Amino acid sequence: MATAAPSRPVRTAPAPLAGASPWQRVRVGADDRQVLLVYLLTRAGLWLTAYCGAQLFPRDPEARRGAAVLGVWEQWDWVHFRHIAEHGYSRADDAVPGFANEEAFFPGFPLLLRAVHTVVPHWGVAGLLISLVTGAVAVLALARIAGATGGAGAAGGRRAVLLVLLSPCAVFLAAGYTESLFLALALPAWLAALRGRWALAAVLTTAATAVRVSGLFLAAALAVQFVVSVGARPANRRWRPLPWLALPALPVLLYTWYLYALTGDWMAWKHAQERGWNREFHAPWEAWANTWRAAFDGDYRSGYALMFAAELVAMLVGLALLAVLLRRRRWPEATYIALSLWALGTSYWYMSLPRATLLWWPLWALLGAWSLRRAWVTNVLVGVLVPLSTVFALAFTTGRWAG
Template structure:
């Protein structure tokens, strides 16, 4: 695991030795090109599936219905262009962010404490921009996500080029933009905004702009619970720049610690809405989450386990289910792959969660001594912490989505996939996977 970032002066750093970009326009043109490629591969299949496909029928209400659990009923159809672009991408958590944006965290009426699981910056932005325009909350969320992802790719290109090389940064963008679950960057979810703030924070810290880094880090800590974990990579960069002499830490140590305020601000805000300070933790039982050790979580994910869920009781967690593979092998027909039963088995088998989680840890091991130390610190905490709170519904719930802002994982892929033919093959397969999962999502099948 490399600890090198760049030559750091003894005083407050600004710039240092950097690898040159191929051309000034390349900083923008290539990331925007990758955004366009990503958007087409994510949006077109979603729209086609939404318009011509069938919405998954209710199976196990209230947790697994095709309707929004946030509203306990289907949302009304959108009109105009939003019906084709936004509506396929607003499902699942998107309905929760709409609910928070329109009703706040008040615990009365339709607004119940489960909303505390959704951190505030994204719905606050949705509420603000929807309020000053005539655009619907879902459409505002869609625009925020897509604009944020485009700028995130621009900043990520700069950061990886600075730390490694332009070639690695280009391959990194290919890897992250075409990852099978990368359609969440286009959906009404927080992945794009969180990636933008994460990269922006670390790029500013890398350049020694600690007030900018701290403010952006605080915004990240108001976007996702994992935002406070930016303190780990920021701390490493801080020590590399200022050393162990505490006298040199001031005043930059103050902005460097700003992400720690994120949970405090959110907790305080919940109390103003009649909820409890730690309800962002306490409400996790509503997603059937329970306490476990990481090895117990993997046991639940592979062979199943009995779970004791607060306020619910005992439940049985299913292990990974590969039965859809046998079904497809026995009848590899169009009617099979489009049938609700097959699509639901494909969605609920937990195989994607297991593969992505194990694959992420493999990439971490492969990246030792090949990526900067602060990259490693960025990935490890948010990769491990969810393993202490599995769900009996999906033991590794949301892990294929949680890894998306962990850009160092995609840097490791870029470091190892250097052969052009191999890269094209993997990119093609990954893009096909993203198209398939996007169509599942557009028809209300579970993805992550």
């Protein structure tokens, strides 16, 4: 006699994690050591790629010696971070040529860079050291989040870390940029929220917001996670931590006030974004159309066109991720991704979306679990990610980055 098929379980937002002693939360176990080993090996691989790129593709084709290995990391946005750390922000009229619109960069990373520089005299080494240490914290937190929410346990956590470290824009986790520092604050904040430690989550998110405006998206996700977790326990509602969730707005308010005092413009950050990166508001379909034309109409050099094509692919990946999260009723993570896509998808054209994928921890958690269930997914991901990661690392370190 045939039996009825079992009903399909409804996926909802992850429940808060069970409590653990402080020692259990900070202890580095065998899984953590494996994560750190992969992290260090991929760092060594990126440095080897950067060194070979400097020797093989010098800017002067007749050069007899490649660029210094530290010098290949000291370019692009790093130059602005160092300038802010060394000289502070300037009024637009007083800006040194080449350093205009620096109000667009939040002060968290430059402040930490200045502090580390008091101990490490070389600016470049100080920046790389910040990314190295904070990147290690970030991957450990990602492994624990993915292991708890991805559905594949510790193995899923390790796989998620491997995938993000092999992702196309992984070079920015090694360079003196904000991604590693932001993740080292944002991911432990999310882990704290999953454990119901709202004050700690809010404080860490506040620090993350001082580094990148994406911290506000994380704050919104925390608020949704708080409502979801409280709603799951109607007999024991705990609303007292709610005021903590307003704390992440403080760095934005203080920075806005500081820029007003410096420039006389309450919207100085937004206007710097518009002047420097064409980030004035456009409807999403206009942004897509403008990016599509830049990628395929032949008006830009091939390197720029390729990067615009990568922006389009990243947007499609983000929309697919958002759809999966909504389908699984993972409202907090969906909030974070939706706000990220809206912020980056409503400019004149897309810019920095591939880099933003590094900050989409639900993407790597889901891919990690999926690749463990399907061997072909692992093969496809490795076959695609590794070449792209190498090419993008070479593009960045040889001065050919365009995205």
